[in-house]
Amino acid sequence: MKIGHKKKNGDVMTAKILINGYGSIGKRVADAVACQKDMEVIGVTKTKPDFEAKMALEKGYKLYAAVPERAHLFEEAGLEISGTIDDVIQDADLVVDGAPKKIGKQNLENLYKKNNVKAIIQGGEKANDAEDSFNSLWSYDRCYGKDAIRLVSCNTTGLCRSLYAIDSITDVLKARVVLIRRAVDPNDSKKGPVNAIIPSTDVPSHHGPDVESVIKKFKGKIISSAVIVPTTLMHMHSLMVETTGATKDDIVDAIAKTPRIFTVKASEGLDSTAALIEMSRDMGRLRYDLNEIPVWEESINVIDNEIFMMQAVHQESDVIPENVDCIRAMLQMEEDNIKSIEMTNKAMGLLK
Amino acid sequence: MKIGHKKKNGDVMTAKILINGYGSIGKRVADAVACQKDMEVIGVTKTKPDFEAKMALEKGYKLYAAVPERAHLFEEAGLEISGTIDDVIQDADLVVDGAPKKIGKQNLENLYKKNNVKAIIQGGEKANDAEDSFNSLWSYDRCYGKDAIRLVSCNTTGLCRSLYAIDSITDVLKARVVLIRRAVDPNDSKKGPVNAIIPSTDVPSHHGPDVESVIKKFKGKIISSAVIVPTTLMHMHSLMVETTGATKDDIVDAIAKTPRIFTVKASEGLDSTAALIEMSRDMGRLRYDLNEIPVWEESINVIDNEIFMMQAVHQESDVIPENVDCIRAMLQMEEDNIKSIEMTNKAMGLLK
Known part of the structure; x- marks a missing residue:
């Protein structure tokens, strides 16, 4: 059977x-x-x-x-x-x-x-x-x-989702990503930083190649760098993706059609990772898990066929x-x- | 007189x-x-x-x-x-x-x-x-x-110095910068964030055009995005600069020759903004001001003529x-x- x-x-x-x-x-x-x-x-x-x-x-x-x-x-x-x-x-x-x-x-x-x-x-x-x-x-x-x-990992998973949305409407020529990583998970009271920014001085960071281990056709196209900052709630990504062309509306539509990624509006008060988690708490989610990737709609912009956008990643649950x-x-x-x-x-x- | x-x-x-x-x-x-x-x-x-x-x-x-x-x-x-x-x-x-x-x-x-x-x-x-x-x-x-x-501003000043070093050895075609900004100055106990990352959802941020107000020849070439994180000590920049060509050694030399910017090594323990400020305290600087821009030597890398590097900015003093x-x-x-x-x-x- x-x-x-x-x-x-x-x-x-x-x-x-x-x-x-x-x-x-x-x-x-x-x-x-x-x-x-x-x-x-x-x-x-x-x-x-x-x-x-x-x-x-x-x-x-x-x-x-x-x-x-x-x-x-x-x-x-x-x-x-x-x-x-x-x-x-x-x-x-x-x-x-x-x-x-x-x-x-x-x-x-x-x-x-x-x-x-x-x-x-x-x-x-x-x-x-x-x-x-x-x-x-x-x-x-x-x-x-x-x-x-x-x-x-959580970061790679988040990037795979947003790149899937982008790839569904245009061709990715090169993607640059800067990851602003949470210091520790919320339950960890041992490690820091409490008041510092720590660069991952290996530039590019391992995140680009990790995405490429999933998306073979992007081999050599994803370049990432990362820093660690004093917060526990979520990671954040600033994406810069060179493409053959797309409009903001295309991207918003593509995100709407892609599973487990959605747009949020800072103008509605969802203006930080803390506000996103508050939303998830209000949704009654177990452990306030936000398994889906939120992308700030206002941050989506296209200049010279290069897509700019910012997203957050709930490291514990995506x-x-x-x-x-x-x-x-x-x-x-x-x-x-x-x-x-x-x-x-x-x-x-x-x-x- | x-x-x-x-x-x-x-x-x-x-x-x-x-x-x-x-x-x-x-x-x-x-x-x-x-x-x-x-x-x-x-x-x-x-x-x-x-x-x-x-x-x-x-x-x-x-x-x-x-x-x-x-x-x-x-x-x-x-x-x-x-x-x-x-x-x-x-x-x-x-x-x-x-x-x-x-x-x-x-x-x-x-x-x-x-x-x-x-x-x-x-x-x-x-x-x-x-x-x-x-x-x-x-x-x-x-x-x-x-x-x-x-x-x-402090961020624009920091970028002007690093771009001067880069410009002294190669031509800048396009620069992308992600700014990880300190939340408040150390004396400010009123504002946050304490535990969140706040995106500046206007992408690109105003920092690129602000650099261009100083460096007219870079008009339209500097694209920036920014987030605010819970730390008080320094800002940090992740730079990605497309050029006509350079080597890591060229860049290290150029930084050495440019006033008010210098390289530091994470391997020597200067692995965060907190460590940089500790160095400045040990130097006996008034108010621990670090007026010069530190660039992490390990973070300097060149891929396909694109320079990657990370630097910190002491917002109160540069x-x-x-x-x-x-x-x-x-x-x-x-x-x-x-x-x-x-x-x-x-x-x-x-x-x-």
């Missing part, structure tokens, strides 16, 4: 997903998977019995120790685990890795491949650590049926629906990327 | 400078003027008897009420004023205006022109409010002998030596801009 297809009794054969690392990305992917009709969370893992582990149990997820040797810590903390990752990994159709940077690659080599289970690793890993790099709009087909895929689509592609549950996007969006309650 | 020339007794005939508005810019210009051999501060004005007014008196500056009707406030606060601006303006060879945005233009029309005194207004005013826009490297000759000149040079130009005290720059730098103790 094929995953995602209906059984004789009308039930859908669901994909069994294990979340290895129930942290910033992992907990969000778990919730996004749990609300899909064609997949289920068979368990989540944690390395330690912290508040997130406790809340995973309260939500009804089966909890497993990510590191078998540390299983006793959970018992000592009074948290009921269903075993260690070794007890559950064979039951999974696919593992979504939510481990910190570099650990994902280790997990892929030492755990997922050895257990012959498909896996998604996150954007902190390198492009050549996996078979391919995933974005729902650009590389769904390429990742179809694959065993080990890297889901690109990749979450992409993880769900990636599962469908890798498990061959849906051939059409747009159909998968629509299923994911509907289940998650996304704008578009 | 001509200002700046030696009298028979060997003394230099000094230019009499009035500082109207002893605030962020005014107090720094006062100190920079006071240490030059060929000019003197005949007085400074304040609108209210605050700590800066008190410290002006302690430094030995003659204090005048900027608004005659408020003179009594100074007496009531126990601060000895030498009169109001009306009592001193006729004695000045030139007034340096340090008033807030838009007030400078009003002062020029209602005060300086009526009293037939030369005046410098600051970069918050618009280009067409004055006869021309000043930068020591680019428009000294144009402003020579003029009566009303605008000294461009324009200060330019004000001194502007005085010399407007009062025809020195014909050679490089000689004026050298005099100013030496007196202020600048690096170069």
